[in-house]
Amino acid sequence: MDRRINIRAGNRITIDGVDYILENMVPSQTPGGADELQLKDFRTHRIRLMGQEDFDRLYAASKITVWDPKAGRAAALDVPPCDNGDDCGTCxxxxxxxxxxxxxxxxxxxxxxxxxxxxxxxxxxxxxxxxxxxxxxxxxxxxxxxxxxxxxxxxxxxxxxxxxxxxLRPVVSKSRSKKPRMHQLVENALWNLADEKFWSNRKFTYDDLHADLVTEIAATNAERTTKGLPLLKAPSETTVWRMVTRHCDFDHLRKRLGARVAGRMFKPLKGRLTASRILETAIMDHTWFDCHVIDDEHLVPVGRP
Known part of the structure; x- marks a missing residue:
């Protein structure tokens, strides 16, 4: 395989529009034979074996996309090709x-x-x-x-x-300011309604909060129309739910669901885990071992534990 391709087990690879997970390298059973890549379909979880020559051929034809775990899949061209042919060069x-x-x-x-x-x-x-x-x-x-x-x-x-x-996709700066999802007057009305009705009453749902907000915005737009001001846009139910959920803290949750539920969600646990006998306490993470499980009958790697 081309040594310039930096991939390893666990990387996500797209082949002809199908997403795969590179599990491991299957060693050849014959001396001097070519090894194969063991790929698992991301959607159907089916196993696919691919030789080095097939991988290099598809990669050279730009039919294979290796995902960057940090940046995600590389985007294609941001502009569609021109329909005027190769002679066009001005659009x-x-x-x-x-x-x-x-x-x-x-x-x-x-x-x-x-x-x-x-x-x-x-x-x-x-x-x-x-x-x-x-x-x-x-x-x-x-x-x-x-x-x-x-x-x-x-x-x-x-x-x-x-x-x-x-x-060669355009790199967008993460520090670039984003346009707010709602007008500042709408956001102030949302927080006033949440403080008056939502946090203190658990039966007051997100739909009720959104309905009251739409009603208040309609009344505000009626006044702004007489003054010749632009109308305010009412946010969707999803936007209201996201804004309220994002600003849910201990004090708000204590008013709505009680101190016991709020403390269980926000207060840290005290003490430490102790074990008095073997296998009483188990700590697990998702780090893969540097070894492979081999099938006893067929002598084929089946995965990494």
Missing amino acids: KPCTAAARQRALQQLMIAFDDAREARGISKTDIALQAFLDQQSCRWPADVGPIPKAAVFRRLLRECGVPGDRRVRD
């Missing part, structure tokens, strides 16, 4: 696709130069490389990236030897 989808292909070739050229001459990833070295490659950069795909942007692309879009176009 936004074609320009975006051409820029992604140019970035792919630029990263491949850097990987080759780094392997041959040992180029570092400092700002000075990267900017010198980009200035050298600027003469080959297409003129109709926008400016060539700066050193800091190019370093981020090298870090987040593939690995050396495996730079594919679909990995």
Whole structure:
């Protein structure tokens, strides 16, 4: 198998649109034979064996997607292909696709130069490389990236030897502010109703809270219409449930369900676990052992405990 593919047992792999879990490597029963990958269907839990040649062939044809456990599955192109053919180069989808292909070739050229001459990833070295490659950069795909942007692309879009176009997805900053789900006046009305009716009465359900909120918003919109102000949008039942559940703390739950239930959910347990005899206390986690269970009859690995 290609050594540049970094996968291990437990990784999630998509083959032709079907999700699998890589369980282990099945060793060959014949001396010198090729080993096989044991894959389990994520939906049906069926076992599939795949040889190294088939895996490399499908991976080279971009029919296999290896999921990153931290970042999730790599997204495909964000823009659809153009229907005007290869002659079109002015529309936004074609320009975006051409820029992604140019970035792919630029990263491949850097990987080759780094392997041959040992180029570092400092700002000075990267900017010198980009200035050298600027003469080959297409003129109709926008400016060539700066050193800091190019370093981020090298870090987040593939690995050396495996730079594919679909990995060049836009990276959205996690610190970017999000648009609030509801207007501030609607949120204030929700918390006022929750303090007056919801937390103090366990028979007052989420549906009742949502109905009262919609009624109050309708009355507020009637006043705003006379003043020429924009109307407020009422949130859905799911949004109301999510907002109230997210802000459920010890004091609110004590008012609604009692101190015993609130203490059981929020107060930590005191003391420690003690064992007076063997196997009285068991502590379990989901860490896999570095061993494989072998079937006694067929001598085939059946999984990792």
